[in-house]
Amino acid sequence: MPPRPGDRPRLPRPQGKLSTAVLSALSSPSTPTPLSPFPHSPLPSLRTPGPDPLLAPTGAEIQQADPYGADLQLALYVLYELHYQGFDGVDDDREWDPALLAVRRALEEVFLRALRADVPSVGAAEALDGLLVEPVADDGTSVSHHLLRAGRLWQLREYAALRSLYHLKEADPHAWVIPRLRGRAKAGMVAVEFDEFGAGRAEDIHAQLFADLMADLGLETAYGHYLDLAPAEALATVTLMSLFGLHRSLRGALVGHFATVEVTSSPAARRLADAMRRTGAGPAAERFYDEHVEADAVHEQVVRREVVDGLLTDEPGLEPDVAFGIAATVHLEDRLAAHLLDAWRHDRTALRTPLAVTGER
16 A cells, blocks of 8 residues: 555665665664765765765766666655655654755756756747647557557556556655645645545545555555666656755746646546556556546646646746746656657566566565
8 A cells, every 4th residue: 555654665776876875875874974075076975884884976976977867866766755755764864864965966956957958948838738739649659559559468567567656656746836836826736636635535545546556457555666676767757756846946847747747647547547448457457547537637727727827927937947847747758658668569578677576466
């Protein structure tokens, strides 16, 4: 099931020098991380206690890292998770460890710089209108079209395992923006989030519905269970919303991200619900996407007319940020789709390790 108090995921395996340094620091005792400078860098060190302390990468090494690579994305993902459910054996106070925060900021700068260089610069209205253009069924770029038309059950299981990194905390990253909005934008955002959190019914929280879907597919439902299997492309789609959510200066970008999710969700959910029925995935698997077909069709109108329009009426200077949030979301989802479809068309797993050998139900 979705996370219970005291039921936390284990720290994942590292994917390189950056994630090794972060995970080593989190594995150390819960005393505050010493603040000492990186060699040739103003950033604090992640030096851990013990006979063989690990020296974190220098600031220059962080700046030279692949912004979309598994190492940097995993390091960011782990640091962001300290603001959500945390990890087994990691003290809650590490959430505000100044050394970890400084390293997180350096990683974020690399990621943001790449996104700003790689996504087109358009107006918010143009970006929103672009979301309304449905992908052509046979253009070979749509995951939901592939799963509807030719997807096999093992591919649906892989898709669910990857999406669980977000859906088991669905709507949580977007909730960060609520205290940063006002008026129509805040009212609209809360209305949509109320639905996402089950409209007052714990069994209808969308994270719970996704856990039920995973159970139908024979997957483990524990929060963060499939983190070690996720490729960099999947990690980036999740770290993006945390990046936007945890910075007030990026509130416009988070609204753009939220708009992208809600505007594009209903048509894709319809295809995925039909794919679940076609493959006999189970009633809970069908229900999750059926729920999103109806709910997100309503949410789209609220987001466009109240959240986005309300925000830009109050703060018109945030229009470039809203547009950037939309473009960055589409960019990363396209990268993930290309990865998934390339793997599945060659009849190979899109995960780092196939589900068949991970010991799930």
